[in-house]
Amino acid sequence: MTTTCTAEDLRHINRSVDDIREELGVDPVSVRAISDPAIYELEREKIFSKTWLKVATIWELPHAGDYKVKELPVADASVLIVRGKDGRIRAFHNVCTHRGNKVVPSSGFETFGRSRANVVTCRFHGWVFSTDGPLRSVPMKEKFGKLDTACLGLREIHCDSWEGFVFIHFDPEPAQTLTDYLGDFGRLFGGYPYAESTTAFRYSTVLNCNWKVAHYAFSEGYHVPTIHAGSLPGFKGVEHGDFKLMGPHASSTIYGAGMDTAPSTLAFASMLSTTERHRPRPDQLPPAINPERRADFQFELPNLFPNFIIHLASGCGYPGMSFFTHQFWPLDHGRTLWEGINYFRPAQNAAEQVAQQHVNALHRNAWLEDTATMEDTFAGIMSGSIDAMQLMDQEFLIRHAARTLDTYLAA
Amino acid sequence: MTDPILPAPFVDLAPLAAHWARPSENERSEIRWSASAADFRALYEAMMPRLDAILRLLSEHPASGMPEDVHNLFLLACAFAEASPHHELYGGSSAVPFSFDARRFVRMDGDAAL
Numbered sequence: 253m254t255t256t257c258t259a260e261d262l263r264h265i266n267r268s269v270d271d272i273r274e275e276l277g278v279d280p281v282s283v284r285a286i287s288d289p290a291i292y293e294l295e296r297e298k299i300f301s302k303t304w305l306k307v308a309t310i311w312e313l314p315h316a317g318d319y320k321v322k323e324l325p326v327a328d329a330s331v332l333i334v335r336g337k338d339g340r341i342r343a344f345h346n347v348c349t350h351r352g353n354k355v356v357p358s359s360g361f362e363t364f365g366r367s368r369a370n371v372v373t374c375r376f377h378g379w380v381f382s383t384d385g386p387l388r389s390v391p392m393k394e395k396f397g398k399l400d401t402a403c404l405g406l407r408e409i410h411c412d413s414w415e416g417f418v419f420i421h422f423d424p425e426p427a428q429t430l431t432d433y434l435g436d437f438g439r440l441f442g443g444y445p446y447a448e449s450t451t452a453f454r455y456s457t458v459l460n461c462n463w464k465v466a467h468y469a470f471s472e473g474y475h476v477p478t479i480h481a482g483s484l485p486g487f488k489g490v491e492h493g494d495f496k497l498m499g500p501h502a503s504s505t506i507y508g509a510g511m512d513t514a515p516s517t518l519a520f521a522s523m524l525s526t527t528e529r530h531r532p533r534p535d536q537l538p539p540a541i542n543p544e545r546r547a548d549f550q551f552e553l554p555n556l557f558p559n560f561i562i563h564l565a566s567g568c569g570y571p572g573m574s575f576f577t578h579q580f581w582p583l584d585h586g587r588t589l590w591e592g593i594n595y596f597r598p599a600q601n602a603a604e605q606v607a608q609q610h611v612n613a614l615h616r617n618a619w620l621e622d623t624a625t626m627e628d629t630f631a632g633i634m635s636g637s638i639d640a641m642q643l644m645d646q647e648f649l650i651r652h653a654a655r656t657l658d659t660y661l662a663a
Numbered sequence: 664m665t666d667p668i669l670p671a672p673f674v675d676l677a678p679l680a681a682h683w684a685r686p687s688e689n690e691r692s693e694i695r696w697s698a699s700a701a702d703f704r705a706l707y708e709a710m711m712p713r714l715d716a717i718l719r720l721l722s723e724h725p726a727s728g729m730p731e732d733v734h735n736l737f738l739l740a741c742a743f744a745e746a747s748p749h750h751e752l753y754g755g756s757s758a759v760p761f762s763f764d765a766r767r768f769v770r771m772d773g774d775a776a777l
């Protein structure tokens with residue numbers, strides 16, 4: 253569902269720096285939520301079981317029978333996300349109702365597959381389930397003294413999608429629909445043709461840090477001129493502005509006058525910036541993002557609580573890049589699975605594909621610079637030598653996320 | 664191993680293609696991680712003056728289903744696309760300076776061959 257809003261409709265989410273200082277305060281923010289393992293247990297119960305979590309995109313699962321298994325230790329869950337014969341995407345616990353084996357075997361944190369017959373079969377004793385959930389067949393069924401097959405379908409998890417992003421909610425009765433949970437965030441970011449950008453370069457790594465250390469490092473533009481001096485040399489004047497607060501979510505805009513572009517990057521970029529499908533498209537941005545359509549717009553940097561970021565660039569920042577996302581999945585208190593994905597519209601020819609490889613490599617290298625800080629930051633916080641983070645205006649997303657976290661934990 | 668075949672205007676790049684051109688990102692990364700500043704310079708000096716001509720030729724071919732010689736050139740261009748920042752930005756270092764260990768980044772999609 254698409255709900256586009258004019259910039260005027262969303263005027264109430266805009267904040268000046270003074271507003272941000274007044275609403276969120278200017279004091280240092282305690283690091284206890286990062287350092288205390290007991291808080292992590294609370295987060296599992298009060299946040300990751302009580303919010304909508306992005307787990308897939310609809311274009312990853314284009315055909316009936318396409319599925320994805322996502323291992324989510326934060327919820328002690330293996331989740332099967334699958335497109336049924338009726339075209340609907342559903343989510344189930346990947347758990348056989350016979351005795352609990354995994355129905356679809358998986359390796360690593362994420363496994364893709366396709367069931368042409370629209371069934372999944374548990375390898376332990378051969379129970380067969382439809383991709384829309386019901387138990388279809390049981391070997392030697394007559395040998396069970398009692399078996400209520402009608403009640404033994406896969407255990408469903410609430411699942412809904414917004415703009416092609418698939419979300420799940422572990423609570424059996426979510427307090428809010430996905431639309432209500434996203435609220436003004438859904439209206440601010442709605443309307444961009446996300447689903448056209450089906451070419452994805454997807455990276456992950458396991459970081460020895462609390463998930464919020466990784467999340468916060470990707471939530472501000474303050475670090476760009478220093479940490480990215482190697483991969484973004486001569487970055488001229490990062491302007492991090494247009495602050496917006498939207499319930500548990502928040503957003504802001506990175507403007508910048510560009511950087512010293514290397515000769516090879518210029519050549520590759522020209523393959524993309526001169527074509528209709530890959531060129532900068534400020535006109536496609538939702539109306540309340542970069543409302544003045546400034547030419548130095550780089551990307552919109554939101555925090556979709558609790559653990560998802562969509563950087564919407566519309567080709568204006570990195571050449572040809574439509575958008576990129578980050579997600580931070582806690583594995584335990586001090587370990588995090590980070591997933592970073594660069595999305596492009598499909599290349600029309602081999603030269604565009606090479607150019608996308610170059611842009612992807614530059615961005616992946618910048619991510620190597622970002623991730624370099626995270627384990628040290630966590631070790632520093634765990635040393636107990638600092639009690640608080642000092643946060644400047646451009647780090648307001650951190651301040652806001654920390655406050656939202658406290659609110660959920662206190663609920 | 665015999666050098667890979669390349670389209671006529673680029674046959675002289677065959678020794679570079681033999682060294683650098685590989686179908687998967689992980690394979691290309693392995694080669695890049697073991698490259699010296701001199702290796703990056705040699706690749707750069709051979710490729711950069713021809714880059715526009717290479718991209719022009721590649722732009723005439725679809726992203727998949729290229730003839731073998733064009734495909735070899737494409738893979739060499741992919742290797743260059745990933746290697747050029749090491750010469751232009753990182754002073755010939757095979758690692759991004761002040762970075763996380765690149766070997767710990769995992770291609771989540773199984774790194775399909777191009």
Ligand code: FES
Pocket residue numbers: 348349350351352353374375376377378379
């Ligand atoms: S546990 Fe799945 S069929 Fe027995």
Ligand SMILES: [Fe+2]
Pocket residue numbers: 470475476479480618622
């Ligand atoms: Fe960064």
